[in-house]
Amino acid sequence: MFTRALILFTLLVLPAHAQMPVNVVWTIQDEWPPYVIDSGNKKGLAHDIISEAFAVQGYQIKNTIKPWSRALREVMTQRFDIALTVWKSSERLVFLSFSDPYLTNSLVFVTLKGNSFDYSGLSSLNDKRIGVLRGYAYDDSFLQAENFDRMESDSLATNVRKLKAKRIDALIADKIFFRWYIKTNQMDINDFEFVAQPLAVNPLHIAISRDHPKREEILSAFNAGLKALQQSGRIAELIEQYQ
Incomplete structure (x- = not known):
């Protein structure tokens, strides 16, 4: 008992x-x-x-x-x-x-509408300021390249603000994630452009x-x-x- x-x-x-x-x-x-x-x-x-x-x-x-x-x-x-x-x-x-x-994630460059920006390999990024997210696993060659500046932020929101303020030339984001972010924050996707060639498909x-x-x-x-x-x-x- x-x-x-x-x-x-x-x-x-x-x-x-x-x-x-x-x-x-x-x-x-x-x-x-x-x-x-x-x-x-x-x-x-x-x-x-x-x-x-x-x-x-x-x-x-x-x-x-x-x-x-x-x-x-x-x-x-x-x-x-x-x-x-x-x-x-x-x-x-x-x-x-x-x-x-x-x-599969497609990592793409995003620029402001009308900006002149093309990507055809790392050499095409000479002297560019690229917005990236801190702690994300970008390709080793991208992380080691020295011909452009990687501008780190903790969030996509910060990188979008930097892009609008022209403090960076482009940001890198997952394409689906970026579209979702713009939609849910009542922003206009037509203010931005996706560069045709992705940085990586992960x-x-x-x-x-x-x-x-x-x-x-x-x-x-x-x-x-x-x-x-x-x-x-x-x-x-x-x-x-x-x-």
């Missing part, structure tokens, strides 16, 4: 997360609409794909929104299991393991610390669930919802 009472008492006082299913993946990410959204009914395109891929394999994700540099650090130190939207880079491969890609992955004890289990579950979504056509359906 005493044993039963003790078990019941223990269940009642355990913290809520201790009573959750075993197959919970703790995820972290900054807000990056429309891929990850921190308000309203929609959670974001990347969030939905990842959540459904894990669900196919019996896992549930619990996401926390934090600034990007902190989010990546929390995954590297295993305070969280995975980051949701990560590009591969030589620097990150030292600390992180990556899933199969689930989306596959998007989830990432987990190389030292995580369940690294292989979590990545295998996600990859299997992702394959099922791709074969069913569900990925295309989710993309359509965020157009």
Whole structure:
């Protein structure tokens, strides 16, 4: 009788997360609409794909929104299991393991309407001031080039203000993200121009610390669930919802 009472008492006082299913993946990410959204009914395109891929394999994700540099650090130190939207880079491969890609980002140069700006390789950026985001994994050759200035900011909003004030010649942004930002901030997309040739086309992955004890289990579950979504056509359906 005493044993039963003790078990019941223990269940009642355990913290809520201790009573959750075993197959919970703790995820972290900054807000990056429309891929990850921190308000309203929609959670974001990347969030939905990842959540459904894990669900196919019996896992549930619990996401926390934090600034990007902190989010990546929390995954590297295993305070969280995975980051949701990560590009591969030589620097990150030292600390992180990556899933199969689930989306592709097109990084483009954005200028003010009517500005004379063309991109045909890094040599075409001579003496240009390019707005970039701090902590993002741009191509190594882009980061090492010395013939132009990389002007770092913590947000796209700051880079847009710099562009309008002509403090930079162009900014670099994911094309879908930029369109979403302009639309949701009631700005006119016709005030801007997309340069035809992208800087890069980057596959998007989830990432987990190389030292995580369940690294292989979590990545295998996600990859299997992702394959099922791709074969069913569900990925295309989710993309359509965020157009």
